[in-house]
Amino acid sequence: MKSDLEVRIAELAMQDRSDLKGSEVTVSGFLAGEAEEPLEDGYNYPFIDENMNGILVKSQQKLNHLERGKWFNITGMLDSTHQQEMHVTSEANVEPSHSHKATPPQEKQFISSVKKVVDGDTIHLETPVLGTTKVRFVSIDTPETNYQGQSQGYHAEEATRQLEYLLPxxxxxxxxxxxxxxDQYGRLLAVVVKNEQNINLEMIELGMAVPxxxxxxxxxxxxxxEAVVRAKEFCKGIWNPExxxxxxxxxxxxxxxxxxxxFVGHHATKMYVEPSKWESVPIEYRVFFLNEKDAKDAGYDKVQDSNQC
Structure with missing residues (x-):
């Protein structure tokens, strides 16, 4: 069911449309990402338009009929603080769009600048990319500064300081x-490069991150x-035995x-184990799967109890 107020996603990126905050609107968007795992406040669905402007649709329940790579009309309440976030209450708020719009261009590389370093693997950008300014460094993980209100302390603070040094x-x-x-938070998953230096890789080299x-x-x-093996060998960062x-x-x-x-797979042997046995796979070979079907579809075989990865 559409709202009386139909707006373009591009309008939500305009500062002079702050009057839209808290309003019920309908927008047309292309679903650019999955929402496999729930968060404390539900599920996040990133939608973009034909010009890469974006909106994050948030729902308490999983919207099972959504299909990534399709256009939808979404009706919901814009957040009262962030007008590029919309809250929907049910699957009835999101309907397939029959306007036959083209798929947005699948660009892979963008230019922006650093607005804020959040922690060792997350930054905010000055200029949005694919509709968001929030970037999670893909395929690395640094100690948590604030997860469920708790921090990993010294190592989390060191990783944040190191990234602030690398990316002023x-x-x-x-x-x-x-x-x-x-990702499931609606953040962009990306490799961040400065002057041809892969910052994701550098954080692993310094012992501030793990793959x-x-x-x-x-x-x-x-x-x-290979980088994490070197970091461990030279006792850098989190691998310092002291x-x-x-x-x-x-x-x-x-x-x-x-x-x-x-589920965790061994990249070299193409075997996988149950979640509880994740430590049996060496850190440099770990591939995580959101579910067992993904592991099988990727060509991995399950390790039997008598086998080792």
């Missing part, structure tokens, strides 16, 4: 996105794996929410 405010950066451009590959984003897999980290970042998170929930 205003620094021009190239943003490289993959085939899965968004965190979630299928199907596997670009740079071997390079990152001040080791208690839990890897993703370990810290899943321990806070009741245990691991992703």
């Amino acid at each position: 405010l205003g620094e021009r950066v190239d943003i490289h996105v993959g085939d899965e451009p968004f 965190y590959f979630i299928y199907p984003n596997l670009v740079n897999f071997n390079e990152y794996g 001040r080791p980290i208690d839990e890897l970042p993703y370990e810290f998170r899943f321990n806070k929410r009741g245990g691991p929930n992703k």
Whole structure:
């Protein structure tokens, strides 16, 4: 059911349309990412228009009829603070669009500049990319500064300081996105490059981050794996035996929410294990799968109890 107020996604990026905050509107958008895992406040769905302007649609329930790569008409309430966020109450608020619009251009590289360093693997941009200014460094993981109100302390603070050094405010950066451009928070998943330096890789080299590959984003897999082996060998950062980290970042998170929930594959052997046996796969070979079907579809076989990865 459409609202009486139909607006273009592009209008929501305009500062002079702040009058739209808190309004019920209908927009037409192209679903650019999946929402496989729920957050504390529900599910996030990133939509873009034909010119890469974006809006994040938030729902308490999973919208099972949505299909990535399709156009939809979305009716909901714009957030009272962030007008590029919309809240919907049910599947009835999102209907297929029959306007037969073209697929937005699938660009992979963009230019922006750093507005803020949030933590060791997250920044905000001055100029939006694919409709968002929030970037999560893809395929790496740094210690948490604030997860469910808790921090990993020293190592989290060190990773943030190191990224602030590498990426001072205003620094021009190239943003490289993959085939899965968004995470479940609606943040852009990207490799961040400064003057041809891969900052994701550099954080691993410095012992500030670990590889965190979630299928199907596997670009740079071997390079990152070799980097973490070097960091461990030279006892850098979290691998310093005089001040080791208690839990890897993703370990810290899943321990806070009741245990691991992703299947883990060995990139070299193409075998995978149950979530509880994630540590049996060496860190430089770990591939995480959101579900067992993804592991099988990727050509991985399950490890039997008598086998080792």
